[in-house]
Amino acid sequence: MQTELVGVISIILTIMVIAMFGYQMFYILVALVDEIKTRIQKNNRYKAILNGTAKAEDFIEKDGEPHKFGFIIAARNEENVIANLIESIKEQNYPGELIDIFVVADNCTDNTASVAKDAGAVVYERFNDKQVGKSYALDFVFNKIKDDYGSYRAYDGYFIFDADNIVGKNFTRAMNNEFCKGYRVVTGYRNSKNFDTNWITAGYSIAFMREAKYLNNSRKLLKSSAMVSGTGYMVSSEIIEENNGWHFNLMTEDIQLSAHLISNDEKIGYAKDAMFYDEQPSSFMQSWHQRLRWTKGFYQVQWHYGYKLFKRFFTKPSMMLSKYDAFMTLAPSTIFTLISAALTIISVALNIKDVEMAMSMAPETFMAMGTGVIQFYLITFIWGLFTIITEWDKIVAPNGKKILYLFTYPLFMFTYVPMAFFALFTKVTWKPIKHTVSKTASDFNNEKAEFVK
Numbered sequence: 001m002q003t004e005l006v007g008v009i010s011i012i013l014t015i016m017v018i019a020m021f022g023y024q025m026f027y028i029l030v031a032l033v034d035e036i037k038t039r040i041q042k043n044n045r046y047k048a049i050l051n052g053t054a055k056a057e058d059f060i061e062k063d064g065e066p067h068k069f070g071f072i073i074a075a076r077n078e079e080n081v082i083a084n085l086i087e088s089i090k091e092q093n094y095p096g097e098l099i100d101i102f103v104v105a106d107n108c109t110d111n112t113a114s115v116a117k118d119a120g121a122v123v124y125e126r127f128n129d130k131q132v133g134k135s136y137a138l139d140f141v142f143n144k145i146k147d148d149y150g151s152y153r154a155y156d157g158y159f160i161f162d163a164d165n166i167v168g169k170n171f172t173r174a175m176n177n178e179f180c181k182g183y184r185v186v187t188g189y190r191n192s193k194n195f196d197t198n199w200i201t202a203g204y205s206i207a208f209m210r211e212a213k214y215l216n217n218s219r220k221l222l223k224s225s226a227m228v229s230g231t232g233y234m235v236s237s238e239i240i241e242e243n244n245g246w247h248f249n250l251m252t253e254d255i256q257l258s259a260h261l262i263s264n265d266e267k268i269g270y271a272k273d274a275m276f277y278d279e280q281p282s283s284f285m286q287s288w289h290q291r292l293r294w295t296k297g298f299y300q301v302q303w304h305y306g307y308k309l310f311k312r313f314f315t316k317p318s319m320m321l322s323k324y325d326a327f328m329t330l331a332p333s334t335i336f337t338l339i340s341a342a343l344t345i346i347s348v349a350l351n352i353k354d355v356e357m358a359m360s361m362a363p364e365t366f367m368a369m370g371t372g373v374i375q376f377y378l379i380t381f382i383w384g385l386f387t388i389i390t391e392w393d394k395i396v397a398p399n400g401k402k403i404l405y406l407f408t409y410p411l412f413m414f415t416y417v418p419m420a421f422f423a424l425f426t427k428v429t430w431k432p433i434k435h436t437v438s439k440t441a442s443d444f445n446n447e448k449a450e451f452v453k
Contacts, residue, residue: 020328020331021328023324023325023328024214024215027214027215027218027219028214028218028383028386030218030221030222031213031214031217031218031221031390032386032390034217034221035390061177063173063176063177064176064177064179064180064181065180066094066095066098066176067098067156067157067176067179067180068098068099068155068156069098069099069100069155069156069157069158069159069172069176069234070099070100070101070102070145070154070155070157070158070159071089071099071100071101071102071158071159071161072102072104072138072141072142072158072159072160072161073085073086073101073102073103073104073116073121073161073162073163074104074106074134074137074138074141074160074161074162074163075103075104075105075106075108075112075116075162075163076105076106076107076108076112076137076163077108077109077110077112077434078108078110078112078163078164078435079110079111079112079115080435080436081163081164081279081435081436081437082103082112082115082116082119082163083115083116083118083119084166084439084440084441085161085163085164085165085166085167086101086103086116086119086120086121087119087440087441088166088167088168088169088440088441089101089167090120091169091441092167092169092170092171092172092173093169093170093172093173094172094173094176099172100122100155101120101121101122102121102122102123102124102141102144102145103116103117103121103122103123103124103163104123104124104125104126104137104138104140104141104144105123105124105125105126106126106134106137106140107126107127107128107129107132108125112163113125124140124141124144126140126141128140132429133249133251134162134253135246135248135249135250135253136249138160138246138253139245139246139247139249142158142240142245142246143245146245151241152237152240152241152245153237153238153241154237155237156179156236156237157179157234157235157236157237158234158235158237158240159172159175159232159233159234160231160232160233160234160235161231161232161276162230162231162278163435164193164278164279164435164437165231165232165276165277165278165279166193166276166277166439166440166441166443166444167232167276167277167441168191168274168275168276168277168441168444169441170273170274170275171188171232171274171275171276172274174188174271174272174273174274175188175234175271175274177271178269178270178271178274179234179236179269181269183267183268183269184235184236184238184239184261184266185228185233185234185235185236185239185257185261185266185268185269186226186233186234186268186269186270186271186274187216187226187227187228187229187232187233187234187268187269187270187271187274188232188233188270188271188274188275188276189212189232189271189272189273189274189275189276190208190209190211190212190229190230190231190232190276190278191205191208191209191275191276191277191278191394191395191396191444192204192205192208192209192277192278192279192280192395192396193277193278193279193280193396193437193439194279194280194282194437195280195395195396195397195401195402195405196396196397196398196401196405197280197282197437198282199405199408199411199412200280200281200282200283200284200287200412201280201281201282202397202401202405202408202409202412203405203408203409203411203412203413204280204281204287204412205280205395206384206387206388206405206406206409206412207409207412207413208229208278209387209391209394209395210383210384210386210387211229212270212272213387213390213391214383214386214387215227216270217270217272219270219322219325220269220270220272222321223318224267224321224322224325225258225261225262225266225267225268225319225322225325225326226267226268226269226270227255227258227262227268227325227326227329228254228255228257228258228268229254229255230254230278231254231276231278232274232276232278233254235257248260250297250300250301250304251293251294251296251297251300251428252293252294252297252298252300252301255297255298255301255329255330256297256300256301256304256305258326259301259304259305259309259326259330260305262309262319262322262323262326263305263308263309263312263323263326265312265315265316265319267319267322275394275444277396277439277444279435279437281433286433288415288419289431290431290433291415291416291419292419292422292423292426292428293428293429293431295416295419295420295423296423296426296428298330299423299424301330302330302331305330306327306330306331309323309326309327309330310323310327373414376410376413376414377410377414378410380409380410380413380414381406381407381409381410383409384406384409384410385406388402388403388406396443396444
């Protein structure tokens with residue numbers, strides 16, 4: 001009876017995981033259909049231009065009214081890369097008089113402040129070893145802007161960036177167009193500076209590109225809410241004013257912001273043409289510590305906002321998908337995987353009567369576990385395959401490495417399984433990551449000068 005009960009529970013958990021997260025497979029279908037439709041439209045437009053029945057300017061997207069933005073860069077010992085980010089911001093295909101750049105040099109012990117100042121940014125230095133982390137640095141700089149410029153509303157919105165980023169030249173223009181549609185928070189397309197370094201940086205890169213193409217893009221197509229991820233997003237000054245600064249201080253302040261807005265019936269916009277480039281950790285230990293913090297942060301946000309998302313699920317029909325999606329994004333799916341695997345092992349153990357039986361059942365047990373691993377590999381491989389195929393031209397890497405790291409992507413994702421367990425029982429603190437990939441905006445010059453619908 002015990003073994004049967006354990007087996008039934010294990011099967012139920014597996015079915016639950018498939019049922020709860022199956023909607024993401026639908027997201028893939030939505031994005032693929034849109035991709036095919038878009039390519040057909042572009043092909044028809046190019047033919048029309050070649051045939052002389054239309055002009056290129058007929059297909060240029062009309063820009064929204066330009067708004068004034070402040071770029072906020074939180075930096076800690078980033079003297080090697082911060083000037084390149086500032087340069088890429090100053091080279092935006094957007095009116096320069098509507099852009100100001102602010103750097104908060106947070107507990108720096110190097111020349112970040114002077115390098116940023118020489119590059120043309122307004123620099124505020126912060127020294128506080130008690131309140132450590134990006135969220136506190138953001139609150140600090142927002143209040144400095146309020147004091148020095150008279151109001152949080154001195155700018156229409158603020159872009160949040162990490163110092164290692166590079167901004168595509170059409171980023172601000174694309175984000176402004178979404179801002180004009182009424183969104184108070186908009187996120188962009190997160191690409192990578194160092195996809196081709198190793199399997200770790202490629203794993204990050206594919207995951208972020210999948211998030212952009214097959215999550216946020218599909219959410220937008222379905223008129224649902226996008227979710228903010230780390231860096232490269234815009235927040236309206238209205239939100240900063242309403243909160244009297246920045247008070248999203250959990251370990252993952254980006255996910256906290258997303259959960260806060262969605263639980264209060266507000267959608268986040270997504271600008272697919274707002275390309276920016278992020279540096280990924282290349283060391284496994286750095287990656288482990290960073291993603292362990294992210295996982296812990298997800299648990300924190302689920303604890304603080306999960307019930308509210310569930311409770312308010314039916315308050316606004318147009319937000320139901322957004323709230324379900326946010327709730328499931330926060331849900332620790334890998335925990336279900338661990339529990340299911342543990343129950344399978346327990347079920348086998350309860351059936352063992354002696355050593356001889358244990359030996360005879362060993363091959364069957366390993367076969368069952370191996371099947372689970374293969375299934376995980378194939379599912380994540382398919383996710384990566386679709387991402388690599390549709391985003392091929394956006395990936396900054398040799399073609400051979402694009403193919404090679406497709407096969408290691410599932411291994412990168414598998415490392416989240418033990419991470420989910422350790423994050424439950426481990427005290428996690430913020431640790432700085434050293435950035436050394438010094439690339440300039442000219443290294444990413446494959447963007448078109450104009451948007452074509």
